[in-house]
Amino acid sequence: MISNRIAATLAGATALSLVLAGCGDGGNGSSSSSGQSVSSLTVLDYYNNDPDKALVQKGLDSCASKLGITIQRETVPGDTLIQKVLQQASSKTLPDVLMLDNPDVQQIAATGALAPLNDLGLTGDGVIQGMVDATSYQGKLYGLAPVTNTIALFYNTQMLQEAGIQPPKTWDELKAAAKKLTKPGRYGIAFNANATYEGSWQFLPAMWTNGGDETDLKTPQVAEALQLWVDLVQSGSASKSVINWTQGDAKDQFVAGKAAMMVNGPWQIPALEKTPNVKWDVVTFPLNKPDQTPVAPLGGEAWTVPLNKDQAKQQKAADFVKCLNSDENELAWAKARFTVPTKTALLDQYVKEKPSMKAFTEQVRTARSRTGKLGDKWPEAAKVIYQAIALALTGKASAQDAFKQASGG
Amino acid sequence: MANATLTRHDAAASGPEPAHRRRGRRHRGEDLTKILFVLPAALAMIALFGYPVVKNLLMSLQDYxxxxxxxxxxxWVGLKNYTTVVTDQLFSQAMVNTALFTIGSIAFQFTVGLALALFFRRRFPLGNLLRSLLLLPWLLPLIVxxxxxxxxxxxxxxxLNRTLTGLGIIDDPVPWLNSPSVALIAVIGVNIWIGIPFNVTLLYSGLAEIPEELYEAGQLDGATGWLAFRYITWPNLRAVASVLLVLGVVYTIKVLDIILGLTGGGPANATQTLATQSYERSFIDFKFGEGAALSNILIAISLVFAVLYLRATRRAVDE
Known part of the structure; x- marks a missing residue:
């Protein structure tokens, strides 16, 4: 968490200097002979920790053997991936297959670094619209994500039972439940409202479900969503430290029994399973008004093909991405890695085989992508969102004024 | 490399040639030797200091x-990056925070450092051990x-809050890193803790330089305690102190890792400084031009203090 941030700083600094060093030797990349049959592909991703690292490797290996090639895979820590990509881009050493977090795909595609997949025989047919939006840029598809994730509400079944509370379905119920579950040494709910993109991501279920929209952040719907965060913190149902917490910190609080509920994603499940005495379940994020539908943000990573002068290699890389997005691999990865397949046709079968992922799968059906509407302008909106959250939670602005102030208006 | 070149020239110089010409050659050989000795350092300076500074200057004038x-x-966008960062709503706050952070850190690091150095000047059992323990904050990686x-x-x-409430000093936990009005103070406090060893070490060695006779002579004139400090210790320590203060400013003004580790510039931008802003623009927004512009402003401020430092050390040598 914290060390990650600093590691990113250091990596950033070194990446920049490496980039500068790389500037000199011009563009003589893609040294492989074209026209020949392709025997190997290079792959870059950020699944650098087990169990994900090994599970992803399995999928990559099976596709490699199907295509009759070998792969050379490199993994880097999550928050250094973009810097690594920039460094490789300027030294023309991008890999043949590149994994990107889905909100980054459009930004990288906008630089002209990626090959449009439509021309290479890939389509987004059958994939959740939100994910296709995220991985398309100016009408062309630049990446495909086999699996996705989102966030929902985890709750400690024991604590709710003791307090005689049902899992909350509306914001009013959520506030009441959080208040009732708060005891000395324990908060009702933990979430992450820190001033990073992660803090914006956690705010989106409330904002989108209530009809708020990133194209206009000064609407009452957005302010109401922010008021929910403010109410939870000011009533003492959530720690004031949420403004510094990461999602990992929220999970730690939940595991330690210091929070009865938390907003978090399914990637925390392996960690939760390490403490079997904490019994938990998951429900979709509560609604402000009962007639709303939950709208959560889509997470997960897309696999892309950087432009390559070697046509044969580029085509092979696209075939590889296609194989990763086969029904078979989507289901295998989803089941093993607590993620959700991106093809809508697979969802029913998936929930049947993996009932514990029901709430997340429900969220995914109606979920949206962060970059669906704003494209490569999303980071600016995300910044306004997390700044506004910080202003409101620290009492420097009311929920109504926070977005105006954060956007500098 | 240098050796090989040298031998070749020596061989040439000892050839059968007229004496004056030989001497000329030798002179030239000596000049070359001098240049060769300087060359590696010069190349390293250009590669490691010159290039990044020039590149940073150029970058700040580009849409990078x-x-x-x-x-x-x-x-090329001319000075647009500079106007963008200077007119940003956070710029004045970042400037004020940078100033508060630097002045607050230095003032306390110096006074506490001086007090501790004076304290350890007296010889007492375990004094040296305690003094070396003081260095610990310096030895820890900043991330840790x-x-x-x-x-x-x-x-x-x-x-900290547990202890303070346990002792009954405070009733409610202090929101050290959670409140915009307290966070900067907390961050400065941590930075003071990190900077004290550096100050103690330099001031202690400065104190050790002051001859004992001065105090003995002073005692005869009635200069003890505070008077001894005012008229003997401080004048003799001034050169060290001024160097220390200027170095402290240059080190403190660019502090990034501690702030990122503690608050990330928050809450609500309460601990944003020029350094964190520059980092954010470059490595989060990927607007490297604007990040470079901010860091150049930071470099310019440091440069003023670096010039002061050079003047202070020159005067110290002159004395």
Whole structure:
């Protein structure tokens, strides 16, 4: 968490200097002979920790053997991936297959670094619209994500039972439940409202479900969503430290029994399973008004093909991405890695085989992508969102004024 | 490399040639030797200091963004990056925070450092051991210190609030890192803790330089205690102190890791400084041009103090 941030700083600094060093030797990349049959592909991703690292490797290996090639895979820590990509881009050493977090795909595609997949025989047919939006840029598809994730509400079944509370379905119920579950040494709910993109991501279920929209952040719907965060913190149902917490910190609080509920994603499940005495379940994020539908943000990573002068290699890389997005691999990865397949046709079968992922799968059906509407302008909106959250939670602005102030208006 | 060249020249110089010409050659050989000795250092300076500074200056005049890495295009935009960062709503706050952070850190690091150095000047059992223990904060990696302090300062379960409430000094936990009005103070406090060893070490060695006779002579004139400090210690320590203060400013003004580790510039931008802003623009927004512009402003401020430092050391040598 914290060390990650600093590691990113250091990596950033070194990446920049490496980039500068790389500037000199011009563009003589893609040294492989074209026209020949392709025997190997290079792959870059950020699944650098087990169990994900090994599970992803399995999928990559099976596709490699199907295509009759070998792969050379490199993994880097999550928050250094973009810097690594920039460094490789300027030294023309991008890999043949590149994994990107889905909100980054459009930004990288906008630089002209990626090959449009439509021309290479890939389509987004059958994939959740939100994910296709995220991985398309100016009408062309630049990446495909086999699996996705989102966030929902985890709750400690024991604590709710003791307090005689049902899992909350509306914001009013959520506030009441959080208040009732708060005891000395324990908060009702933990979430992450820190001033990073992660803090914006956690705010989106409330904002989108209530009809708020990133194209206009000064609407009452957005302010109401922010008021929910403010109410939870000011009533003492959530720690004031949420403004510094990461999602990992929220999970730690939940595991330690210091929070009865938390907003978090399914990637925390392996960690939760390490403490079997904490019994938990998951429900979709509560609604402000009962007639709303939950709208959560889509997470997960897309696999892309950087432009390559070697046509044969580029085509092979696209075939590889296609194989990763086969029904078979989507289901295998989803089941093993607590993620959700991106093809809508697979969802029913998936929930049947993996009932514990029901709430997340429900969220995914109606979920949206962060970059669906704003494209490569999303980071600016995300910044306004997390700044506004910080202003409101620290009492420097009311929920109504926070977005105006954060956007500098 | 240098050796090989040298031998070749020696061989040439000892050839059968007229005496004066030989001497000329030898002179030239000596000049070459001198240049060769300087060359590695000069090359290292140009590669490690000159190039980044020039590149940073150029970058601050360019629209250097994400796209640049892929296309190599970075159009010239003149001073636009500078006007953008200076007119930003956070700029004045970052300037004020940088000033408060630097002045607050230095003032306390110096006074506490001086007090401790004076204290350790007296000889007492375990004095040396204690003095070396004081160096510990300096030896810890900053990532470790900031992570540790973050958990110490945690509002609900941090050990500091627990202790203070346990002792009955405060009734409610202090929101050290959670309140915009307290966070900067907390961050400065941690930075003071980190900077004290450096100050103690330099001031202690400065104190050790002051001859004991001065105090003995002073005692005869009635200069003891505060008077001895005022008229003997301080005048003799001034050169060290001025160097220390200027170095402290240059080191403190660019502090990034501690702030990122503790608050990340928050809450609500309460601990944003020029350094964190520059980092954010470059490595989060990927607007490297604007980040470079901010860091150049930072470099310019440091430069003023670096010039002061050079003048202070020159005067110290003259004395």
């Amino acid at each position: 963004g994400l796209r640049t890495f892929f296309t190599g295009e970075a159009p 210190s900031s992570a540790t302090w973050r958990s110490i300062l945690e509002q609900d379960s941090g050990i």
